[in-house]
Amino acid sequence: MPGRIRKSPLETPERPYLALGLEGSANKFGAGIIRHSKDGSTSVLSNIRHTYITPPGEGFQPRDTALHHREWALKIIKRCIAQAGVSIQELDCICYTKGPGMGAPLQSVAIIARIISLLFDKPLVGVNHCVGHIEMGREITGAQNPVVLYVSGGNTQVIAYSRQCYRIFGETLDIAVGNCLDRFARVIDLSNDPSPGYNIEQEAKKGKRLLPLPYATKGMDVSLSGILTSTEAYTSDKRFRPDGIRKGTEDDDIITPADLCFSLQETVFAMLVEITERAMAHIGSKEVLIVGGVGCNERLQEMMGIMASERGGQVFATDERFCIDNGIMIAQAGLLAFRMGQTTPLSESTCTQRFRTDEVHVAWRA
Amino acid sequence: MASPSFAALLVSATPISQGAEAKVYKANLTSEAPPILLKYRFQKHYRHPTLDVSLTRSRVAGEARALLKCLRSGVNVPGIRMVDAAAGALGIEWIEGKSVRHLLPGGAGEDEEAEDVQSEDVAEGEGESVDALNEYGISVETLMRLIGVEIGKMHLADIIHGDLTTSNMMLRHPTSFTSDDLEIPTELVLIDFGLSYHSTLVEDKAVDLYVLERAFSSTHPDSEPLFTSVLTAYAAQLGKEWHAISRRLDEVRLRGRKRSMVG
Numbered sequence: 001m002p003g004r005i006r007k008s009p010l011e012t013p014e015r016p017y018l019a020l021g022l023e024g025s026a027n028k029f030g031a032g033i034i035r036h037s038k039d040g041s042t043s044v045l046s047n048i049r050h051t052y053i054t055p056p057g058e059g060f061q062p063r064d065t066a067l068h069h070r071e072w073a074l075k076i077i078k079r080c081i082a083q084a085g086v087s088i089q090e091l092d093c094i095c096y097t098k099g100p101g102m103g104a105p106l107q108s109v110a111i112i113a114r115i116i117s118l119l120f121d122k123p124l125v126g127v128n129h130c131v132g133h134i135e136m137g138r139e140i141t142g143a144q145n146p147v148v149l150y151v152s153g154g155n156t157q158v159i160a161y162s163r164q165c166y167r168i169f170g171e172t173l174d175i176a177v178g179n180c181l182d183r184f185a186r187v188i189d190l191s192n193d194p195s196p197g198y199n200i201e202q203e204a205k206k207g208k209r210l211l212p213l214p215y216a217t218k219g220m221d222v223s224l225s226g227i228l229t230s231t232e233a234y235t236s237d238k239r240f241r242p243d244g245i246r247k248g249t250e251d252d253d254i255i256t257p258a259d260l261c262f263s264l265q266e267t268v269f270a271m272l273v274e275i276t277e278r279a280m281a282h283i284g285s286k287e288v289l290i291v292g293g294v295g296c297n298e299r300l301q302e303m304m305g306i307m308a309s310e311r312g313g314q315v316f317a318t319d320e321r322f323c324i325d326n327g328i329m330i331a332q333a334g335l336l337a338f339r340m341g342q343t344t345p346l347s348e349s350t351c352t353q354r355f356r357t358d359e360v361h362v363a364w365r366a
Numbered sequence: 367m368a369s370p371s372f373a374a375l376l377v378s379a380t381p382i383s384q385g386a387e388a389k390v391y392k393a394n395l396t397s398e399a400p401p402i403l404l405k406y407r408f409q410k411h412y413r414h415p416t417l418d419v420s421l422t423r424s425r426v427a428g429e430a431r432a433l434l435k436c437l438r439s440g441v442n443v444p445g446i447r448m449v450d451a452a453a454g455a456l457g458i459e460w461i462e463g464k465s466v467r468h469l470l471p472g473g474a475g476e477d478e479e480a481e482d483v484q485s486e487d488v489a490e491g492e493g494e495s496v497d498a499l500n501e502y503g504i505s506v507e508t509l510m511r512l513i514g515v516e517i518g519k520m521h522l523a524d525i526i527h528g529d530l531t532t533s534n535m536m537l538r539h540p541t542s543f544t545s546d547d548l549e550i551p552t553e554l555v556l557i558d559f560g561l562s563y564h565s566t567l568v569e570d571k572a573v574d575l576y577v578l579e580r581a582f583s584s585t586h587p588d589s590e591p592l593f594t595s596v597l598t599a600y601a602a603q604l605g606k607e608w609h610a611i612s613r614r615l616d617e618v619r620l621r622g623r624k625r626s627m628v629g
Binding site: 283 | 384386410411416417421530533561573584587
């Protein structure tokens with residue numbers, strides 16, 4: 001609730017706390033170590049990630065992604081600990097992503113977390129991936145009580161905090177925005193390196209023509225699958241030129257892949273900014289925080305910035321280190337929970353593909 | 367009405383608030399006439415200009431069309447006073463009263479006036495909202511019934527509101543309204559038809575209700591019993607159509623991503 005300041009239930013730490021965070025809910029494996037110091041400050045000691053990149057035109061399959069995580073986990077964790085300059089014995093807890101995400105990759109990471117926990121006798125903390133994004137975003141940007149737009153390959157939600165819970169005000173009714181962009185990247189054979197969304201963004205900068213696409217906001221929710229279908233349909237339009245080159249000087253009325261990327265981004269982002277604005281107006285907040293992989297799209301940040309300034313507010317966003325899935329955010333959210341006395345016993349250290357943001361008891365906030 | 371008159375009107379108007387969609391003004395068409403509420407969909411600079419123009423135009427026209435249809439079908443909505451779709455302006459009847467959100471527990475004090483609340487730092491909430499409702503001479507239970515009835519009438523006219531929240535419903539203040547019903551000295555008015563459309567589909571009506579349910583639970587904590595009484599009144603209003611909508615509403619509730627599939 002904006003305007004009212006209550007005391008945080010989180011006590012100032014009597015000693016420094018250290019946590020290792022392990023993330024692997026999608027095609028990135030990440031590990032990070034965070035420290036909460038006695039003066040209340042937070043420092044990122046290390047934050048390393050390895051991404052499973054598939055050839056153009058292909059998505060990542062759960063089985064192969066899990067294999068990638070198992071292959072890379074120990075290397076990344078070792079590197080992460082070395083870079084942080086701490087020993088594994090000094091850690092207070094091992095935090096891992098409990099969900100939501102893809103089943104097989106989640107399981108791989110959960111197993112690794114359990115092994116480390118048993119080997120070194122450290123408590124486990126299962127973390128909700130979305131809450132991890134929000135907590136890291138708040139920590140990095142210093143936003144106090146923002147409306148959060150969480151946009152990634154698997155999630156699209158407008159979230160606001162109320163009564164120890166991150167409530168979902170609006171969300172996608174079908175596919176996530178990152179999924180929509182990635183799938184379109186596959187249709188027009190864009191590279192998956194560093195990420196399909198990044199390549200769409202670069203391609204869109206060259207686009208000029210705004211093609212009519214459906215605009216589907218429903219209250220504070222959005223629907224994206226129809227837009228993907230309509231954009232795909234343009235690729236079989238007779239005006240479409242896959243190489244973006246005119247067939248002659250007379251050939252003016254053409255549609256290029258860049259135009260499609262541009263139109264897709266403009267339409268989809270306008271919808272996202274609109275539902276965020278509606279949530280801001282609804283709860284009377286002036287701060288927006290963008291988190292999740294799509295959050296590093298600069299056009300989305302720019303549009304959100306214009307909207308926020310028109311409302312006399314401001315936008316907070318982070319760069320790719322913290323926007324894209326990473327281990328440190330899991331460490332941050334996990335350590336907050338740990339300091340409130342929340343741990344996950346070994347027998348309950350499961351993972352789940354479905355784990356809604358609003359199911360988490362946010363004990364560390366007033 | 368032509369644009370120049372709208373520009374002049376805007377200059378003389380008093381700004382009231384800025385919603386998500388539009389800036390809202392209180393204005394006078396002529397000096398004698400009662401005031402009107404002017405809803406001005408200003409240009410959204412974050413949107414591509416082409417997209418912005420077409421969205422604004424279709425939303426103003428759509429809103430006016432929906433209001434007219436509601437008025438004809440006897441749904442309580444504000445009357446239309448002027449439309450200028452190209453300029454993005456819609457003038458409607460000025461309603462003296464308060465939004466339902468302010469009258470329910472949890473809704474007050476979390477809005478634009480948040481800064482003022484901080485300085486007072488008093489526990490707002492239930493006590494205050496109940497007092498506010500007394501002023502309108504009805505109980506929370508009656509208010510929920512009025513909401514259900516009004517939405518029912520609207521859906522019977524095949525209008526889908528598209529953004530049902532407690533902020534988008536108002537109660538007319540008893541001093542500015544003469545009621546036919548002695549028991550209820552006020553009237554519930556549905557406002558903001560900016561996202562509305564025409565549909566006969568059970569699906570759309572169920573989604574409309576679902577949007578309201580979510581708005582209730584996110585704005586007014588512990589509001590499940592309240593929403594249940596809204597649905598009861600709605601069911602009575604719809605009669606035999608309710609059965610299909612009810613079943614679809616249960617289906618819609620299971621949608622959305624990452625829901626736990628228990629049971």
